[in-house]
Amino acid sequence: MFRFSLHKTDGSARLGEFETPHGVVRTPAFMPVGTQGTVKGMLFKDLEEAGAELVLGNTYHLHLRPGDELIGRLGGLHRFAGWDRPILTDSGGYQVFSLAERRRITEEGAEFQSHIDGSRHHLTPEGAVDIQARLGSDVAMVLDECLAYPATREEAAESMRRSVRWAARCRSRIEVLRSSSPPERVVSNAGQAQFGIVQGGVFSDLRCESADATQAIGFEGYAIGGLSVGEPIDLMYDIVSETARRLPVAQPRYLMGAGTPEDLVECVARGIDMFDCVLPTRNARNGQLFTSQGRLNIRNARYAEDAGPPDPACRCYTCRRHSRAYLRHLHLSGEMTAGALNTLHNLTFYLDSMKRIRDAIAFGTFDTFRQEFLRSVSRPAHDS
Numbered sequence: 001m002f003r004f005s006l007h008k009t010d011g012s013a014r015l016g017e018f019e020t021p022h023g024v025v026r027t028p029a030f031m032p033v034g035t036q037g038t039v040k041g042m043l044f045k046d047l048e049e050a051g052a053e054l055v056l057g058n059t060y061h062l063h064l065r066p067g068d069e070l071i072g073r074l075g076g077l078h079r080f081a082g083w084d085r086p087i088l089t090d091s092g093g094y095q096v097f098s099l100a101e102r103r104r105i106t107e108e109g110a111e112f113q114s115h116i117d118g119s120r121h122h123l124t125p126e127g128a129v130d131i132q133a134r135l136g137s138d139v140a141m142v143l144d145e146c147l148a149y150p151a152t153r154e155e156a157a158e159s160m161r162r163s164v165r166w167a168a169r170c171r172s173r174i175e176v177l178r179s180s181s182p183p184e185r186v187v188s189n190a191g192q193a194q195f196g197i198v199q200g201g202v203f204s205d206l207r208c209e210s211a212d213a214t215q216a217i218g219f220e221g222y223a224i225g226g227l228s229v230g231e232p233i234d235l236m237y238d239i240v241s242e243t244a245r246r247l248p249v250a251q252p253r254y255l256m257g258a259g260t261p262e263d264l265v266e267c268v269a270r271g272i273d274m275f276d277c278v279l280p281t282r283n284a285r286n287g288q289l290f291t292s293q294g295r296l297n298i299r300n301a302r303y304a305e306d307a308g309p310p311d312p313a314c315r316c317y318t319c320r321r322h323s324r325a326y327l328r329h330l331h332l333s334g335e336m337t338a339g340a341l342n343t344l345h346n347l348t349f350y351l352d353s354m355k356r357i358r359d360a361i362a363f364g365t366f367d368t369f370r371q372e373f374l375r376s377v378s379r380p381a382h383d384s
């Protein structure tokens, strides 16, 4: 069963851990994104070695292909994919809302057309709970409405209040699944936790209203959604601060969809415990590497004869074994190993950064760490 323990705070930064049916996750934590039941370009053994304790699975994609019913029949996503550590699934809402013209939102839920074959589907709050129950993730998310940025106050308020009503329906549904005896066939992980999501756009009072209403329903953890969607960075940080302060101390706080290495440190400083983001994986496939000395793009001609590792401070296989010149050659040649080696490095950098954050909080030196980290990672590597 799910249990969060807060071990130590340093300013607003929090060191903790949570237990799930598939093991313990130390927080602050970064979740690599495993859209199709795999983290693109990575073997799970390398992900484990890099220190990933939790991955994110995308409900929308797995529901359409191969189908959550098939995955449920095969014992759930852990067994299907061969990943024994904890999994968090999103609700599918974010992808559905991204479909723009191919979806319609009503109070009942969202109707949408599959991006794969155009087939019509209906995603309701109850359906999102059932799909995630079949997948058997350790943490499931409620279905929420993802608001586009910018939105007016009225739009943000209406959308947030609908998300609260949907959250209540999601909670009712999971309580039915939990209390049914014998257990419902849809459940493939009896210890699954469910997190609520705070919305409200960039409006502080709406965020507070959403945080209070979501807590009143009651969840095992709370996420902040609808940020990192194009708003100015200082505004995002302000909303994160205000919202995190409004959430219960004794439960985990998850900032959805952020972010850059700077975002991780800045939002840990504001009381966030969990993150997910496609940046380290997607950018790796485009040749962008995050390093302890800043970002570098391996396509750049300046690396053509650079015999040094991508990041001299990194312990990953890519950095121990290969040069920038070789990685540039693989990338320009379109070799599959280019994406794989770059992804391994970027995820190792992200996961190592989280470990260094946790160590700094444990030692009570987080603020010093934060200043040094921001100075070093925020510059282009070739300036160093």
Ligand SMILES: [Zn+2]
Binding pocket: 310, 311, 314, 315, 316, 317, 318, 319, 320, 344, 345, 346, 348, 349
């Ligand atoms: Zn590396």
